[in-house]
Amino acid sequence: MLNSETIQAQGLGRLPKSTFRAHIAEQLRAAILSGEIAPGAQIVETALAGLFQVSRGPLREALRQLVEEGLLITVPYTGTHVITLSVDDVREIHSMRVTLECMAFEQAWDKRDAAFRAELQRRHAALIATIDEGDDRAAILAELELHGLVYEASGHRLLQRTWSSLRGRLQLYWAAHHRAHAIRGPRRDGHESYVAAALGDSLEAMRAEITSHMQRGGQQTEKFLQDHRQDTRSMTGMKRGKTT
Amino acid sequence: MLNSETIQAQGLGRLPKSTFRAHIAEQLRAAILSGEIAPGAQIVETALAGLFQVSRGPLREALRQLVEEGLLITVPYTGTHVITLSVDDVREIHSMRVTLECMAFEQAWDKRDAAFRAELQRRHAALIATIDEGDDRAAILAELELHGLVYEASGHRLLQRTWSSLRGRLQLYWAAHHRAHAIRGPRRDGHESYVAAALGDSLEAMRAEITSHMQRGGQQTEKFLQDHRQDTRSMTGMKRGKTT
DNA sequence: TGCGCCCACATTGTTGACAATCGACAATGA
DNA sequence: TCATTGTCGATTGTCAACAATGTGGGCGCA
Incomplete structure (x- = not known):
């Protein structure tokens, strides 16, 4: 006999x-975040x-929906564009x-159990693997996965929601930055200390690690700007680059 | 001569x-946030x-748009409801x-100028005034205005955007909580110390003030729950309370 | 040549009708 | 009596046509 439970047990019923x-x-979101549709490109309905x-x-x-997520901008009667x-x-x-x-x-600190530690190291290993393979797009996703773990572990849905929104912009920036200027994706260094701190005992050390970890990313941006000295208003934008 | 900028400067151009x-x-957002459309109410297109x-x-x-803002929930082919x-x-x-x-x-600390201090005290005075008048709905808005100042002063657009989203939920909670249980709106006490700390010299003291300020709100919630001991899953929900 | 006007085009905004789906109730049969 | 199934009303999903608006190009004119 097939009732709903036995069906569920068989892994069906997930249309x-x-x-x-x-x-x-x-x-569309995937296309934008991967850079397939470039920042600044017009979206024609x-x-x-x-x-x-x-x-x-x-x-x-x-x-x-994507406008509300902050990925698109619409001017009434004029057009919709990918943000720059x-x-x-x-x-x-x-x-x-x-x-x-x-x-x-802070929210997840006391909830770090064996499963958390194992999953953290699993994702770290996955990130390392994709980096070694040279697949930059996969590496970006892997790094987002790694950092996403702590949000999942926090059990804070509102925080996860906020992170999702921020992650979108971060992914867009990484993809556009990498795509436009052929900069290398994530590197191996920097993540070991992050993982170590996440597994450690000092929340304060973790905070410091996060700050320096992010600052490294920021400094990379600043350095890139100094090297290229382009308009500071739009660093990832390009005109009318819509892909079909 | 009137170009678009001078018009903007005059605050016009807002057709x-x-x-x-x-x-x-x-x-719709205003109706939901004010409680005019109750949490849980169904939205019929x-x-x-x-x-x-x-x-x-x-x-x-x-x-x-409102679904994406987190104010509504839609189940395909079934219906749209105000969140509970x-x-x-x-x-x-x-x-x-x-x-x-x-x-x-943190972002605004070094940007606090005379205008900031004046505006802070102005909004504080406005809050006090509305509280004394007994207009709870206006008091809620005034308190949100007061707290919103620091986000404006931070100059951090992404932070402002995040705050806007959170403010919606906070406003919804306040309105629904107040409306459903006839609890008094914001009170005079608690804001003096907040304003004082915001005008003070110690960022650390400000952090402490914020924590205790919010904890007070949280404790009020907890106390209310202990008093009423109702279902912990939906404290502001009601069934089919759609207003026309 | 430069400027302003006007018009056609491209694009978005809006509408009303039609199709698909869901939830509840009644009908059926063991 | 109970479970299963068919049916119906309500609601949402989708579509194609029409209207409104912004943009850019061509034209006349100084």
């Missing part, structure tokens, strides 16, 4: 309640609707990261 | 670029579309407030 707007939002084979209705709702992060935006992302991740560790 | 979804989202005299298209886009905050949600709101406001003061 993902398809609505077009959810699928579209998901795919009719074109995308044709691409996804849907009408403009569901598409527009997906766009509203300014240098100040990137600085703000870094400072916000420090604050959020410190909070996450 | 509301009328798109229905913006108006609808604004009004056709009804609201009739109420606003628009078709369902723009209305749905406004709903998507659980006790854990409220705890998370409070802890997030502490973190964000500490960060805001």
Whole structure:
């Protein structure tokens, strides 16, 4: 006999309640965050609707969602564009990261059990592996996974939600930065000390590690700017680079 | 000569670029945050579309926006409801407030000029005035204004954005809590020490003040729960309380 | 040549109708 | 009596057509 429980037990019953707007939002977000659709590119509703084979209705709702996530900007009757992060935006992302991740560790500090430690090292190993393979895109995702663990461990849903939003911008920046200027992705160094501190006994040391870890990322940005001396308003932007 | 900048400087140029979804989202948000539409109430698209005299298209886009803001929850093909905050949600709101406001003061600490001090005292006075008048709803807004100043002063747009999101939930909680249980709004005490610390010289003292300030709010919640001993899953929810 | 006006085009905003799905209730049969 | 199934109303999802608006190019004119 097949009742709902036995079906669940067989791992079935997970048809993902398809609505077009959810699928579209998901795919569009992925395309934007990976850099497939470049920052500054214009989003034309009719074109995308044709691409996804849907009408403009569901598409527009997906766009509203991404606008609210901060990935798109819409000017009424004019157009929708992928955001371009300014240098100040990137600085703000870094400072916000420090604050959020410190909070996450505070919340999660006493909840670090064996499973947490194992998972932390597993993700660290995964990051190292992708770095060694030279797959920059995968390495970016792996690093986000590594840092995401503490948010999951915190059990703080609002904090996780906030991190998700920030993670989007961070991912966008990393992808655009890397893509536009062919800078190497995450490196091996820097993560060992992070993991060690996360497994250690001193929350204060962890805070210091986070601060220096993020500052390293910030300094990399500053150094890059000094080397290139371009407009400080839009470092990842480009005009009309829409990909089909 | 009047160019766009001088117009902006005059505070004009704010013709509301009328798109229905913006108006609808604004009004709906206000209705939800004020408690006019109770937590848990179902949002029926056709009804609201009739109420606003628009078709369902723009209305749905406004709903998507509020869903993304975390004020509404939509289950496909089933319905859209105003969120109900659980006790854990409220705890998370409070802890997030502490973190964000500490960060805001860190960012704004060295930017506190005469204008900041004057504005802080002005908003404090406004809060006191509304409290003395007994207008609870105005007092809630005044308290949010007071606390919002430091976020404005921080100049950190991402932080402001995060605060806006949190402020929505906080406002929803305050309004629903107050409305459902006829609890007094903000009180005079507690804000003097906050303002004093914000004008003082010790950032560390400010952090302590914020922590205790928020903990007071949290303790009020806990005490209320002990007194009422109701379901801990939904403290502000009610069934089918849609207002027309 | 430079400027301003006007118009056509591209794009977004809005609408009403139609289709798909869900939840609840009644009907059916063991 | 109980479980299962069919049906119905309510609600949301989707679509294609129409209207409103901003943008850029061409034209006339000084």
